[in-house]
Amino acid sequence: MNRNTVFMYIAVSLVMLVPVPGRLYYGIPVIVVLNLLMVLTTLFSKFMDFMKFYSLKPMSILLLMVGITIFFRQLLILYSPVTALTMGFILYMPTIAALMLGRFFDNRGMHLKVALIGNMKESAFFSIYAFIFFLLRDIVGYGTISFPVPSGIVKLELPTLSYFSPFTFWASIPGALVLSGLLLAALSFIRKYCGILERSAELRQEGQNDN
Numbered sequence: 001m002n003r004n005t006v007f008m009y010i011a012v013s014l015v016m017l018v019p020v021p022g023r024l025y026y027g028i029p030v031i032v033v034l035n036l037l038m039v040l041t042t043l044f045s046k047f048m049d050f051m052k053f054y055s056l057k058p059m060s061i062l063l064l065m066v067g068i069t070i071f072f073r074q075l076l077i078l079y080s081p082v083t084a085l086t087m088g089f090i091l092y093m094p095t096i097a098a099l100m101l102g103r104f105f106d107n108r109g110m111h112l113k114v115a116l117i118g119n120m121k122e123s124a125f126f127s128i129y130a131f132i133f134f135l136l137r138d139i140v141g142y143g144t145i146s147f148p149v150p151s152g153i154v155k156l157e158l159p160t161l162s163y164f165s166p167f168t169f170w171a172s173i174p175g176a177l178v179l180s181g182l183l184l185a186a187l188s189f190i191r192k193y194c195g196i197l198e199r200s201a202e203l204r205q206e207g208q209n210d211n
Helices: 003-015 024-050 058-080 080-100 112-142 163-172 173-210
Strands: 144-149 152-157
Touching: 003 024, 003 112, 003 173, 024 080, 024 112, 058 080, 058 112, 058 173, 080 112, 080 152, 112 144, 112 163, 112 173, 152 163, 163 173
Parallel strands: none
Antiparallel strands: 144 152
């Protein structure tokens, strides 16, 4: 994970993760709408390039993303009105996150498959990071694992010490800031370690080929 990626993840976390209440059942809709935005906007972006609507592309993409979010919110209202009502404008935050993570405006010469794989790979990695983030806040902060259902929320109670103040801190916004920093540091270390292993394997392969 290079420095630019770390800065991007920090920005996306501040926009998309930190404002969301510390429950997994609030995080699941956010993750779903992010991936929906990424795949549909990538396809639409390549369609605009195919039609050579270059000047209309930026505004059209923004309108599409807002439209997708509104449509998803209506579906969420039908499925779980309590979740949609509680989240409010937070459900629109993945639109900004998708613009930061995706390559929609500078992929004119890129093949559709390459653009789609690249954007969805970035989205999938961030979704895993976001899921771990929401799951840890839910478990440590509240001692539960929660899921959205039509009736509201299902909570799986866990035997934790979440009622003590050191643990409820992680359910707060300051706790979310600290947790996002710790997760980013861990992910950066993992990516760096995997890169070292990959590079070592390539060097060994090159050495074997030379021999």
